Amino acid sequence: MGVRNETQVVEFVFLGFSGIPDSHIYLFLPFLAIYLVTVLGNLTICTLIQLDPSLHTPMYYFLSHLSFLDICISSVTVPKILVNFLRQRQTISYNQCMAQMFFLLSFAGSEALLLAVMAYDRYAAICKPLHYSRLMTTKVCTILALATWILGPLDSALHTVLSTTLSFCGVNQIHHILCDVTPLLNIACSDTHINKMAAQVANILGAGGPFFFIILSYCLILHSILKIRSTTGKRKAFSTCSSHLIVVIIYYGNSLINYNGSSAGGGSLETPTLACIMDLIIAPMLNPLIYSLRNKDVKGALKKVLGSQKKTACPHTIS
Structure with missing residues (x-):
């Protein structure tokens, strides 16, 4: 017990923004703007789907869940970053780190399954x-x-429980901008064999499984589209998949770069930091834009809602 108390870490220090220590206060406004756009954009998608009966279909039902997940993912990461920018201290307590990791992995895992x-x-x-x-x-x-x-x-709970068994021997500097499994394993001084095995299994089943299912689904979709004789029919079929396919490419592309950057441990922090920003901060902001700009139904619902609000604001007209 005495050894455990001597080596117990009560807080972690993020090194992801260590290269720009004097610019933290200037990063606050851009990150705040991104977070507000993310929340407002995804809330708009959820509201439109709820209000417009023409959007009460399975595709938009799942899209509303995706938008809510994007809000959750952004809310797990960005507020803490904003607070640290104001404090100009990139730290997080041990308990907050475990909580952040649990919710981040939970929402990210749910999003992978939802995309499938x-x-x-x-x-x-x-x-x-x-x-x-x-x-x-x-x-x-x-x-x-x-x-x-x-x-x-369920998958996140396993990782979080295993992470609480790690010892850090006074080393508390995380080569990242948030708490994740791999960066914690890189600084742990206890045996991480079981944790790494669990991480590998989770990557194969939790990320690889849905990705394989998505690839299989789109192979079958492409096969069916190619059998359509009409050019208009092919174009319409492609358009119904294009937004989802773009989101999948962004999600898995950024996740792959983020994972590889985190696994690298020390060295340059630019790649994992930028990949994490793209994966967990920028991507949730882009998803509602991708679906709204490329989807006639969503744009039509937005016009109807805005049109009804204008009529409510100006109920009397001069004849």
Whole structure:
């Protein structure tokens, strides 16, 4: 017990922004603006889907869950970064670090599963159009959405529990801008064999599994689209998948760079820092823009809502 008390770390220091120590206060406003745009953009998507009956379909039902997950992911990371910018001290307590890691992994895992569910929805709509209403009933959609919210935290809980068993021997400098499994393993002085095995299994099942399912779904979708004779039909089928495909590429592309950068341990902090910013801060802001700018239904719903508000604000007209 005495050894444990001597080596116990009560707070961690983030080194991700150590290269620009005098510019932290100037980073506050850009990060705050990004966070506000992220929250407002995703809340707008959720609100439009709730208000417009034409958007009460499985595709937009899952999109509302994706938007809410993006709000959650951004809220787990950005507020703490903003507070540290104001304090000009890039630190986090041990308990806050474990909590941040748990919720971050939970929401990120749920998003990976949700992207796979959305790929299945697109597969059912394009490859099985006659059976779509039977395959994607309200009950099925609810079960699939609920499963993504349950399985994500289950995987995260395992990592968090294993991380609490680590000893850090007074080393508390994390080569990152937030608490994640790999950066903590890189500074731990206790045996991390079990933690690394769990991380590898989680990467294969939690990230690789949904990614493989998405690739398989789009292979089948592409096969069905190529069999469509009409050019207009092909274009319409591609358009229904394009936004989701862009989000998948951004999610897995940034996640891969973020993971590889974190695994590198020491050395240059630029790659993991930039990758993390793109993955967990910029991407949640871009998702509602991708879906709204490339989706006629969402733009139409926004116009209807704005039009109804204008009529409410100006109920009397001069004839």
